[in-house]
Amino acid sequence: xxxxxxxxxxxxxxxxxxGKTVHHALTNLGYDEIDQVRMGKxxxxxxxxxxxxxxxxxxxxxxxxxLANPVTENFEIQLESxxxxxxxxxxx
Amino acid sequence: xxxxxxxxxxxxxxxxxxGKTVHHALTNLGYDEIDQVRMGKxxxxxxxxxxxxxxxxxxxxxxxxxLANPVTENFEIQLESxxxxxxxxxxx
Numbered sequence: 001x002x003x004x005x006x007x008x009x010x011x012x013x014x015x016x017x018x019g020k021t022v023h024h025a026l027t028n029l030g031y032d033e034i035d036q037v038r039m040g041k042x043x044x045x046x047x048x049x050x051x052x053x054x055x056x057x058x059x060x061x062x063x064x065x066x067l068a069n070p071v072t073e074n075f076e077i078q079l080e081s082x083x084x085x086x087x088x089x090x091x092x
Numbered sequence: 093x094x095x096x097x098x099x100x101x102x103x104x105x106x107x108x109x110x111g112k113t114v115h116h117a118l119t120n121l122g123y124d125e126i127d128q129v130r131m132g133k134x135x136x137x138x139x140x141x142x143x144x145x146x147x148x149x150x151x152x153x154x155x156x157x158x159l160a161n162p163v164t165e166n167f168e169i170q171l172e173s174x175x176x177x178x179x180x181x182x183x184x
Contacts, residue, residue: 001127007134012183022135026154033150035093035138038182042099042132043114048125058125062118090130091104 001087002047002055005078006063009040014072043067046087055079093179094139094147097170098155101132106164135159138179147171 010016016038023037045062049055059077068075102108108130115129137154141147151169160167 009134009136012181019135022158025158029157031150031154033140034154035140035179036182037138038136040134040136042101042134043111044101044130044132046127046129048127058123062123062126065121066114066117087127089104090128 001082001084002049002052002079003082003087003090004043004045004047004055004059005080006043006045006059006067007040007076007078008043008063008068009074009076010038011072011074040073041067044090046082046090052079052081093174093176094141094144094171095174095179096135096137096139096147096151097172098135098137098151098159099132099168099170100135100155100160101166101168102130103164103166132165133159136182138174138182144171144173 018039019037022039023034026034045059047055047058049058056077056079063075064070110131111129114131115126118126137151139147139150141150148169148171155167156162
């Protein structure tokens with residue numbers, strides 16, 4: 001089994017109102033040293049495949065078909081092999 | 093300048109309806125090999141500090157005071173030193 005950690009980020013040219021709001025709130029809390037904030041999403045997907053390339057293919061298709069908007073977002077996939085026990089610990 | 097990449101994840105004991113919905117949608121698309129999905133947030137925060145420990149302190153306080161809910165969420169911070177040019181590329 002593989003665990004895919006997927007980072008979904010806005011493309012650089014896309015405005016990020018959520019990030020601007022968080023930046024504004026942090027400035028109000030006194031954190032003037034914070035220069036910029038960009039918000040994104042993160043998905044952890046457990047995939048029951050033996051082969052890493054098969055798991056990567058499933059994760060890529062999940063991003064392309066459902067998780068990421070190809071016009072406004074980029075995605076990046078990190079795969080790690082996990083045991084059944086580690087999978088169960090994720091929702092202990 | 094440092095870029096903090098912050099991963100905010102639900103604690104294992106917390107139900108994740110968004111993840112369940114995504115899992116269900118992926119199963120409907122035919123991805124039976126996907127076993128579980130957990131959704132989370134990701135923030136990229138650019139911090140104008142010279143010292144890595146100072147930058148980590150700012151990122152940790154931002155999580156504790158604003159970004160993460162201490163009852164339901166965990167957070168993890170990865171820091172990397174970036175140049176002014178790399179910071180500008182983030183919103184090209």
